Amino acid sequence: MDGRPLAVAVIGANGRMGSTVCRAVEAAPDLRLVGRYDQGDDLGDLGGADVVVEFSVPDASLGNVLACVERGVHVVVGTTGWGDVKLARLAAAVTAAPPSRGGTGVGVLIAPNFALGAILMMNFAAQAARFFESVEVVELHHPAKVDAPSGTAARTADLIGAARDAAGLGPVPDATTQDPDGARGARVHGIPVHALRVRGLVAHQEVIFGNVGETLTIRHDSLDRESFMAGVLTGVRRVADHPGVTVGLEHYLGL
Ligand SMILES: NC(=O)c1ccc[n+]([C@@H]2O[C@H](COP(=O)([O-])OP(=O)(O)OC[C@H]3O[C@@H](n4cnc5c(N)ncnc54)[C@H](O)[C@@H]3O)[C@@H](O)[C@H]2O)c1
Numbered sequence: 001m002d003g004r005p006l007a008v009a010v011i012g013a014n015g016r017m018g019s020t021v022c023r024a025v026e027a028a029p030d031l032r033l034v035g036r037y038d039q040g041d042d043l044g045d046l047g048g049a050d051v052v053v054e055f056s057v058p059d060a061s062l063g064n065v066l067a068c069v070e071r072g073v074h075v076v077v078g079t080t081g082w083g084d085v086k087l088a089r090l091a092a093a094v095t096a097a098p099p100s101r102g103g104t105g106v107g108v109l110i111a112p113n114f115a116l117g118a119i120l121m122m123n124f125a126a127q128a129a130r131f132f133e134s135v136e137v138v139e140l141h142h143p144a145k146v147d148a149p150s151g152t153a154a155r156t157a158d159l160i161g162a163a164r165d166a167a168g169l170g171p172v173p174d175a176t177t178q179d180p181d182g183a184r185g186a187r188v189h190g191i192p193v194h195a196l197r198v199r200g201l202v203a204h205q206e207v208i209f210g211n212v213g214e215t216l217t218i219r220h221d222s223l224d225r226e227s228f229m230a231g232v233l234t235g236v237r238r239v240a241d242h243p244g245v246t247v248g249l250e251h252y253l254g255l
Contacts, residue, residue: 009035009049011064012056021053024229051236062086072098076235077110080151105243112151114231119250121220125207126159130167132209140196140204148195161189
């Protein structure tokens with residue numbers, strides 16, 4: 001950049017994550033908060049933002065991100081619920097988008113989890129996956145969370161499933177034939193995923209691997225929303241260097 005502070009706007013600014021991001025941007029000397037938007041607000045020119053941070057609700061996120069992309073503004077997205085259909089629509093829009101104010105192609109970072117420890121947990125789980133016969137994912141969150149399973153849990157299961165496929169492992173062993181109430185959880189890429197919603201929790205996940213005679217548990221705890229801010233600001237500072245759609249902050253971290 002040219003030395004001026006990067007102009008940042010936040011969509012979902014009244015929410016738990018959005019308001020925390022606003023404070024983090026205001027506290028960063030190299031960033032300037034130029035817009036706060038929430039449900040029903042006219043996005044206008046997004047306050048002249050170079051980068052928008054989007055933390056809203058799964059139903060609204062695609063529309064918000066497309067509005068930014070169509071204006072040539074980079075986006076860092078924390079809202080969960082991005083499946084293949086939405087990603088394909090976004091990729092097409094990014095290809096057709098005007099260049100950013102910096103002259104580069106528009107970059108969009110979609111990060112199911114901005115906590116560094118969570119990214120490492122996913123990375124370690126993907127590494128461990130091919131060595132174990134069994135694996136299950138348990139995600140634990142505050143009861144105000146509207147989507148299940150969490151984006152992090154779904155991505156972890158995808159990474160584990162892909163690693164198992166590549167290693168030629170079959171399905172996880174499971175003799176269950178009767179489960180009328182869904183007690184065995186959801187299946188993501190063949191991996192059982194269980195979602196707990198408990199007052200007092202923030203965002204937590206365990207990945208439990210098993211072989212005959214041993215288990216390995218990888219656990220991450222986000223104890224405060226502040227834990228996401230270093231990752232969010234890393235995304236804000238680097239998104240312009242990554243034109244196109246990137247899924248996962250790990251791609252910005254050299255992992
Ligand atoms: N990627 C991560 O690291 C991470 C971490 C925590 C939460 N999340 C996700 O971020 C999202 C937001 O979480 P939260 O806890 O801040 O939720 P929240 O309910 O506190 O905030 C959501 C905000 O979005 C606003 N909103 C609703 N519709 C909108 C629209 N159409 N346009 C603009 N704003 C709109 C709401 O009014 C609210 O202020 C969720 O999807 C959550 O799962 C991601």
